[in-house]
Amino acid sequence: MRSIWKGALTFGLVNVPVKVYSATEDHDVSLHQVHNKDGGRIRYQRICEVDGEVVPYQDIDKAYDDGEQTVVLTKDDLASLPSERSREIEVVEFVPSDQVDLLTLDKAYYLEPDSSSPKAYVLLRKTLEQTDRTAIVRFSLRQKTRLAALRVRGDVLVLQTLLWADEVREAAFPSLDESVRISAKELEMSASLVDSFSKDFDPEEFTDEYQSELRTLIDAKLEQGDAIDTDATFGKKEEEDGGEVIDLMEALRASVERSRAARSGGADTGKTDEKGKAADTKPAAKKKNAKAS
Numbered sequence: 640m641r642s643i644w645k646g647a648l649t650f651g652l653v654n655v656p657v658k659v660y661s662a663t664e665d666h667d668v669s670l671h672q673v674h675n676k677d678g679g680r681i682r683y684q685r686i687c688e689v690d691g692e693v694v695p696y697q698d699i700d701k702a703y704d705d706g707e708q709t710v711v712l713t714k715d716d717l718a719s720l721p722s723e724r725s726r727e728i729e730v731v732e733f734v735p736s737d738q739v740d741l742l743t744l745d746k747a748y749y750l751e752p753d754s755s756s757p758k759a760y761v762l763l764r765k766t767l768e769q770t771d772r773t774a775i776v777r778f779s780l781r782q783k784t785r786l787a788a789l790r791v792r793g794d795v796l797v798l799q800t801l802l803w804a805d806e807v808r809e810a811a812f813p814s815l816d817e818s819v820r821i822s823a824k825e826l827e828m829s830a831s832l833v834d835s836f837s838k839d840f841d842p843e844e845f846t847d848e849y850q851s852e853l854r855t856l857i858d859a860k861l862e863q864g865d866a867i868d869t870d871a872t873f874g875k876k877e878e879e880d881g882g883e884v885i886d887l888m889e890a891l892r893a894s895v896e897r898s899r900a901a902r903s904g905g906a907d908t909g910k911t912d913e914k915g916k917a918a919d920t921k922p923a924a925k926k927k928n929a930k931a932s
Contacts, residue, residue: 644780645753648763648789648796650730655752655759657728662747662797668853717782728778728798730789736773739788743802750789750796760796767791775801828891835898 640660648655672681685694702711752760767774767790774789776798787800852873859872 640749642751643748646726646728646778648728648730648750648760648776650763650774653759653763655763656754657750657760657796658753659798660749660751662749666847666850668850668857725779728776728787728789730774730776732775733767733770733772734775736771736790739773739801740807742807744788745800745802748798748800750798764791764794764796767796825888825891828888828895832891832895832898835895835902 642658642660644659646657646659648657673679674681685696685699686692687694700711700713701717702709704710750760754760763774766772776787776789778785778787785800786803787798790797790799855872856867856869859867859869
């Protein structure tokens with residue numbers, strides 16, 4: 640990995656020099672646009688509206704237009720901002736970790752100690768672990784002031800930028816204002832369904848199916864050309880019935896039994912009795928999505 644930024648974590652009079660690295664990377668298949676008529680590649684150019692010339696990126700400045708006047712901001716202008724010159728990641732407060740809303744978490748970065756002795760780095764890491772606190776920090780990166788959560792992942796400090804409060808939309812749905820009655824039996828059966836799916840989370844068990852299928856499609860087209868039979872490549876997809884049923888309890892019972900059968904390697908036995916055990920009835924012909932009323 641190559642560091643993208645160097646600076647210092649500061650809290651009180653304590654200074655912790657660090658290097659910053661991107662913690663994540665994109666493994667999506669790289670695609671570009673082409674003309675569907677002749678396969679020619681589509682390219683974009685930066686054209687000046689005044690002289691019609693293609694402008695190299697290094698010759699481009701930024702500007703603000705208030706509707707009446709335009710102010711041009713050069714690279715030197717932007718670099719002169721005090722926040723842009725700062726190389727500090729300032730701790731502004733330590734908060735209980737459960738108060739950081741997961742919805743606000745954004746880009747993640749690893750911090751590596753950048754000094755002859757990592758003692759201050761390790762001290763901060765151990766303090767966060769011991770107090771179960773998350774440090775809220777403020778810093779500037781790439782022409783933007785960032786708010787971030789500083790937390791511990793293994794032996795490493797992780798900086799995760801946060802969305803500003805006004806960047807998170809309010810979820811106001813009229814349908815949730817309606818009064819909905821949930822029976823004790825429905826809640827019990829739903830909890831049983833949750834229990835049947837419960838296990839420890841291991842992210843390595845999951846893969847990006849779309850990217851895997853996309854690579855399979857690309858390989859098949861490289862081998863077979865445009866005459867590819869996608870049904871032969873992926874199997875024919877069955878039509879799904881998008882209807883709904885009102886019997887929520889029946890859907891919950893069937894879901895519990897299906898989950899248990901799948902985990903035990905058995906077949907889907909269809910209906911269950913009220914305790915989630917297989918009932919002595921024939922399987923339902925076709926199950927549909929359930930919707931609470």
